[in-house]
Amino acid sequence: MSTSSNVAPNDLSAFWMPFTANRQFKKAPRMFVAARDMHYTTSDGRQVLDGTAGLWCVNAGHARPKIVEAIARQAGELDYAPAFQMGHPKAFELANRLVDLAPDGLDHVLFTNSGSESVETALKVALAYHRVKGEGSRTRLIGRERAYHGVNFGGISVGGIVTNRKMFGTLLTGVDHMPHTHDLAKNAFSRGEPEHGADLADELERIVTLHDASTIAAVIVEPVAGSTGVLIPPPGYLKRLREITRKHGILLIFDEVITGYGRLGTPFGADYFGVTPDIMVTAKGLTNGVIPMGAVMVSAEIHDTFMQGPEHLIEFFHGYTYSGNPVASAAALATLDTYKEEGLLTRGAALAKAWEDALHSLKGLPHVIDIRNIGLVGAIELEPIAGSPTKRAFSAFLKAYEQGLLVRTTGDIIALSPPLIISESQIGEIVSTLSGILKTLE
Numbered sequence: 001m002s003t004s005s006n007v008a009p010n011d012l013s014a015f016w017m018p019f020t021a022n023r024q025f026k027k028a029p030r031m032f033v034a035a036r037d038m039h040y041t042t043s044d045g046r047q048v049l050d051g052t053a054g055l056w057c058v059n060a061g062h063a064r065p066k067i068v069e070a071i072a073r074q075a076g077e078l079d080y081a082p083a084f085q086m087g088h089p090k091a092f093e094l095a096n097r098l099v100d101l102a103p104d105g106l107d108h109v110l111f112t113n114s115g116s117e118s119v120e121t122a123l124k125v126a127l128a129y130h131r132v133k134g135e136g137s138r139t140r141l142i143g144r145e146r147a148y149h150g151v152n153f154g155g156i157s158v159g160g161i162v163t164n165r166k167m168f169g170t171l172l173t174g175v176d177h178m179p180h181t182h183d184l185a186k187n188a189f190s191r192g193e194p195e196h197g198a199d200l201a202d203e204l205e206r207i208v209t210l211h212d213a214s215t216i217a218a219v220i221v222e223p224v225a226g227s228t229g230v231l232i233p234p235p236g237y238l239k240r241l242r243e244i245t246r247k248h249g250i251l252l253i254f255d256e257v258i259t260g261y262g263r264l265g266t267p268f269g270a271d272y273f274g275v276t277p278d279i280m281v282t283a284k285g286l287t288n289g290v291i292p293m294g295a296v297m298v299s300a301e302i303h304d305t306f307m308q309g310p311e312h313l314i315e316f317f318h319g320y321t322y323s324g325n326p327v328a329s330a331a332a333l334a335t336l337d338t339y340k341e342e343g344l345l346t347r348g349a350a351l352a353k354a355w356e357d358a359l360h361s362l363k364g365l366p367h368v369i370d371i372r373n374i375g376l377v378g379a380i381e382l383e384p385i386a387g388s389p390t391k392r393a394f395s396a397f398l399k400a401y402e403q404g405l406l407v408r409t410t411g412d413i414i415a416l417s418p419p420l421i422i423s424e425s426q427i428g429e430i431v432s433t434l435s436g437i438l439k440t441l442e
C-alpha cells in the first residue's frame with residue numbers, strides 16, 4: 001500500500017504509462033516530484049534542467065506564482081459550470097484574449113482539453129462547414145507524411161507516423177497525405193529554414209488533380225513538425241499551401257499545438273511564416289501545461305456560416321464536458337498575463353541566434369548527421385545503430401537524465417524545446433552536457 005507521503009512508490013504496475021517503454025521504465029523509474037522555473041527535482045533529490053518544457057508545453061517555466069494562484073482562487077470561487085447551454089465569464093474573457101493574440105482573421109474560439117481534441121474539433125468544423133454551405137461532397141481530409149496530430153482517430157488518420165497508425169484498423173476513409181519536407185541529402189545542418197524543398201507544396205496540386213477539389217474539405221499541417229523530429233518547412237512552402245488551398249476552396253488548418261504560444265519567437269507559427277490559416281489548432285502552452293486545455297481558432301467566415309436557421313437550435317453538435325472549464329480558463333488567463341508581462345511570446349526571437357550557434361557547435365561530434373533549429377526549437381539527428389533504430393538516441397536521453405538534463409527523443413533524433421525563460425548560460429549548459437554525452441555514445 002502506498003501512502004501520499006511515499007514520493008517514490010514501489011508498486012508501479014497498475015499505471016499503464018502513455019508512449020513509454022513500460023517494462024524498461026518500471027525496472028529503473030525516473031520520477032519527478034517537484035519543479036520550479038527551469039528545473040525539475042527528482043525523487044532522489046537531484047535537479048534536472050528542463051530542456052523540453054515538459055512535453056513542449058511549460059513555456060513560462062514551472063510553478064509560476066500567478067498561474068498557481070489563479071488556479072487556487074478559481075477552484076474556490078467557481079469550480080465548474082456546465083459547458084452546454086450555460087456560461088461563465090472567464091471562458092468569454094479568454095476567447096477574446098485569444099482572438100486579440102491570434103493573427104487577424106481568426107475571430108472565434110472553440111475550447112477543448114488537449115491537442116488531440118483540438119485536432120478532432122478542427123476536422124469536424126471543416127467537414128460540417130462545407131456541408132452547411134451546401135458543399136457536402138467535400139469530405140476528404142489531406143494530411144502529411146510524418147505528421148503528428150495527436151492520438152484520436154481523426155488525428156492518426158491525417159497523421160503520418162506509421163507506428164501510431166498501423167495497429168488501429170482502417171482509420172478514417174477518404175484521407176490522403178502530402179510528402180513530408182525532410183531532406184537530409186540536400187538540407188543537412190541548415191540553420192533555420194532549409195533551402196530546398198518548397199516545390200513539395202505542389203504535391204498538393206497533384207492530390208487535388210487526383211481527387212478533384214470538390215471532394216476535399218481541408219488540409220492540415222504543423223507549421224513546423226515537432227514530434228516527428230523537428231521538420232522545418234523550406235521558405236515559401238507554407239505560402240504555397242495557402243495559395244493552393246485558397247484557389248480550390250479548401251480550408252487550411254495549422255496544427256500549432258507545439259508552434260503556438262511563443263515557441264518560434266512569435267505568438268504563433270502563422271506569425272513567423274506570415275501565413276494565416278482558416279483554422280488554428282492549439283493546446284499545450286495555452287495553460288503552460290498546468291491544466292489540460294486546448295483552443296481552436298476559426299475565421300469569421302467559418303463561424304458565420306453556421307449561424308443561421310432558427311435561433312433556439314444548436315448550430316454545431318460538438319463539445320466537451322470541460323470545454324472552457326473555469327479552472328482551466330483561469331489558468332490560461334494567468335498564463336497569457338505571465339507571457340505578456342515577461343515578453344515571453346517574442347523572447348525566443350531574441351535568443352534564437354544564441355540558441356542556433358550553441359546547437360550547431362555540436363556539428364562534427366560522433367554520429368551527428370544533422371542539426372536543425374528554429375526559434376527555441378532544436379533537433380540533433382543521430383545515425384541509427386545498424387539493426388537497432390532508436391537505441392542510440394534513447395541511450396543519450398538516459399545519460400542526459402543521469403547528468404541532470406531532460407531531453408526528448410523520437411526515433412534517433414534528440415529534440416529540444418526549453419521553457420522560454422531559459423538563460424544564455426543554461427543554453428550553454430544544455431549544449432555542454434550533450435557534447436559530453438555525444439562523445440561517449442556507443
Ligand code: PXG
Pocket residue numbers: 055056113114115116117119148149150151222226227228255256257258283284408410
Ligand atoms: N498536434 C501536435 C502538433 C502535437 O505536437 C498533439 C497534436 C496532441 O496533443 P495532446 O495534448 O493530445 O497530446 C501534439 C502533441 C514529443 C511530444 O515529445 C509531442 C506531443 C505530445 C507528447 C510528446 O514530441 N505533441
